[in-house]
Amino acid sequence: MATTIRAVVFDCDGLMFNTEEIFHQATHALLRKRDKVPTPEMFHQMMGRRAEESFQVLIDHNGLDETFESIRDEYFEIFFELIEQHIAPMPGLLDLLDHIESRDLPKGVATSSERSYLQKLLGRFELTDRFHMTLTAEDVTRGKPNPEIYLRAAENLGVEPAEMLVLEDSEAGTRAAAAAGAHIISVPHEHSRHQDFSAARAVAHGLHDPVIWSLLEA
Known part of the structure; x- marks a missing residue:
């Protein structure tokens, strides 16, 4: 039976x-000041999590005698300076938003980042x-990979989770x-394509991929 998508969440x-590219650059800069070199495993464990949880991984992995609160301002000063220089939408984002709107489907964002950001x-x-x-x-009280944020997203959009494309x-x-x-359709990039996406319904090669767009044609 074909899936009927009634909402989309990014x-x-x-x-x-x-x-993520900017995050990698900022993290390298932060750790360089401490004579540390980040590893792919550290980035893997940090990705997709809330800031405090993510940076606890960084602290533990590098054996730093610091807290999230003590390095937060320093990191975000570096990060936002890079944001000003390099931020851009991912390829295909604006086209996909236009297409979803042409289908009159509600859409939302569910992120581990803070609201102000x-x-x-x-x-x-x-x-x-x-x-x-x-x-x-x-x-939310529990960050990803806990399902709380996506259960709330479905509730807020008035759809069943199975009707929601994430x-x-x-x-x-x-x-x-x-x-x-x-x-769930996973859309890996350079920094995440090595991760385990076996829980996904499909893996897309970017936001223009027909595996995403075909779900919006029903």
Whole structure:
């Protein structure tokens, strides 16, 4: 029986915007000051999680005698300086948003990032009003890969999880959406394509991939 999609939910970082590349650059810069070199395994464990959880991985992995609170401001100063220089929508994002709107389907964002950060990114590209709802780290008690954020997304959009197409770039986000019962399509990029996406219904080669667009034609 064909899947009927009644709503679409996007992750943010690495899925809508090229922020994972910027995150990697900022993390390298932060650790370089401490004579540390990040590893692919560390980035794997950090990706898709809320900031405090993500940076605890960084601290533990590198044996740093610091806390998230003590390095937060330093990191985000580096990160937002890079954002100003390099931020861009991921290829195909704007076309996909246009297509979803042509199908009159509600859409939302469910991100592990903080609301103020999401609002900055959406506002920069005049996308804020194009989403019916947004969920962020402050809206849940348990971050991805826990399914809480996607169960709430379905509730907020008034659909069953199985009727909700979720687009994710990370293993943690994919596992969260799958556990919620959503129709999860993973869209890996350079920094996540090595991760385990076996929980996804399919893996797309970018936001223009027919595996995504075909679900919106029913």
